[in-house]
Amino acid sequence: MAKIAPFRGLRYNVAQIGDPAKVVAPPYDVISPALQQELYRRHPANIVRLILGKINETDSETDNRYTRSAADFAKWQQEQILTRDAEPSIYLYDQEYPIEGGEVVVRKGFVALTRLEDFSSGVVKPHEKTLSGPKTDRFNLTKACGANFSPIFSLYSDPCCVLESVTRKLRDKSPDMEVADDDGVRHRLWQVSDPMVIEKAQDLLDNKPLFIADGHHRYETALNYRNFMREKHPGYSGKELFNYVLMYFANMEDRGMQIFPTHRLVYNVEALNPDSLRDALGEFFEVETRNIDSADQAARQEVRQELREKGKERHCLAMYCGKGDVIYLTLRENAVMDRFFSDKSPKVLRTLDVSILHRLILETLLNISPEAQEKQTNLKYVKNFDEPFELVDCGEFQLAFLMNPTRMNEVRDVANAGEKMPQKSTYFYPKLLSGLVINKIVEGEKVED
Known part of the structure; x- marks a missing residue:
């Protein structure tokens, strides 16, 4: 079923940028024009300049939001604002937030690469319809930059919470990055390169399907980009980075999993x-x-x-x-x-x-x-x-x-039936931050599984 792999994440160099809260952003599709402007103002290396660059009246084929994103992306790596981890890793990613009544809960998950699968395989299951406009936009950005800037949000089912148990001690350590977003949600990220933990995560997902919670347009874009790159590289082996996509995995049985209406x-x-x-x-x-x-x-x-x-x-x-x-x-x-x-x-x-x-x-x-x-x-x-x-x-x-709110079992059952819900049927909260870890799709590199 789902095949996941560690990767060398590209992350902000805190020594360079200072407060990480100034460079992260919510997913591109929830950023209003006013918030876009605020994020531009917040820091010259805010991730919004990569995921949702401004459109100018003078834009052309050679100077547009995508070419500017690519230029900034290259510049920030050259200046060591973004640095790439030396070891292939997965990244534990927790979000702490209050629910109604004031109780604080934590949604636990992790970020890794997953092998792209056509929906017909039944390995990855969507539940919402997509539109052509956003997919064209994300495809142009991926082609220009060669990177996944934001993880797709996926769900799997594990009532035994195996991975949560295996990683409990790791989560007791100080996170590699901790940041509070504008809604007060606390985001924590830990890099994990321990082969035993990575293998445990791979084994857990190996016999399970994945349900897309958020990021349907980005997943279909990744499929289109994979097919585009396969045409350019007809001798592909299947292990190339363009055959994989950046994904966040969360257990749908987790008490911290909330769907809002x-x-x-x-x-x-x-x-x-x-x-x-x-x-x-x-x-x-x-x-x-x-x-x-x-x-x-x-x-x-x-x-x-x-x-x-x-x-x-x-x-x-x-x-x-x-x-x-x-x-x-x-x-x-x-x-x-x-x-x-x-x-x-x-x-x-x-x-x-x-x-x-x-x-x-x-x-x-x-x-x-x-x-x-x-x-x-x-x-x-x-x-x-x-x-x-x-x-x-x-x-x-x-x-x-x-x-x-739509119930979790309804999301699962609709996806399992191969059907799609109307637009905006689910609102998974909290949203994943963009800018915690990036997957750079380096030509010539292959995954280590």
């Missing part, structure tokens, strides 16, 4: 009448209306708690129409969704909360086509639970749909 805001839908929509929803859902003071955070949190409680037993989401009206929508029965899917679609896909929303409500009742959903023509996605209330109340959006 992503809420939907609807806008620019012609002739949308909330009262008529409420009547139409009654055919499929038990409809309960609450009126709250939407400006009161405690009242909003009560909505969140009630939505969570209702979702424990049945499929439930909430619709916010403005003026304090919160409408709980509880699916009458799972069989309702059969009419919106083919007979071949697995039950788990039909009855996901996000499938119920996208297929039944958005597509069927609001006439927002799948293409419009993918292009976000009438949709905006937000993570914060309070934001939808404010944005609907001010008139910027027509409706909000408040969601419970």
Whole structure:
């Protein structure tokens, strides 16, 4: 099944850059223009200049965000801002953060290379759809720089937590790098070159499939880059670095593994009448209306708690129409969704909360086509639970749909069935930092397994 390998990680030289918090960044796809600007300001060698360089009006084929990333990448290595580890290693990577109620948990994982596998092999399983635009962007960056700057986030299942036990003493030592991000999450990284530990990790993953949690576009980009490089090197052996990709591995049984919901805001839908929509929803859902003071955070949190409680037993989401009206929508029965899917679609896909929303409500009742959903023509996605209330109340959006998080077993079952969830079905928290360790794809080098 999954084949992993140690690698010579490229890392920031703390003696050169000082505070490592100034050079790391969240994944490129969650960096807003304002945060991009702030990261540029924070340090001249911040990783954002590699993963999400600025676009200039004067950009050309020879001077653009990708060529500038490549130039900075080469310069930082030459100036020893980035230095490459001497020994092939794996890197333990832990994230410590508070959950609701204030309890602090730690998500444990490790970073290594994994052999790229086509999805048809069943070794690596996606669960979300991808778009061509981001894949073209990431492919251009990989071609220009010859590196994986950010690890793909993958999950495996190990109820016995073997690797966590094997590495417990290693984690008791001071980390090679520790940094707090802007959300207060503490990230810790340990380099591990011990052959016994590496072999244990390889043995553990050797008989397991991997589920992509985050980084679907980057994984498909890595496949495209592998195929591109294989055409350039027709005598490839399979051990070349371009046949592998940088990946973070986490145990889905880990208590520190959290999935957060992503809420939907609807806008620019012609002739949308909330009262008529409420009547139409009654055919499929038990409809309960609450009126709250939407400006009161405690009242909003009560909505969140009630939505969570209702979702424990049945499929439930909430619709916010403005003026304090919160409408709980509880699916009458799972069989309702059969009419919106083919007979071949697995039950788990039909009855996901996000499938119920996208297929039944958005597509069927609001006439927002799948293409419009993918292009976000009438949709905006937000993570914060309070934001939808404010944005609907001010008139910027027509409706909000408040969601419970997708469950881990649903992610696994959809992926195992070879199906894809709608966009933004999962939000794995916390996000992995870019800049802790980089995989340089050196032509001529091969993995050591």
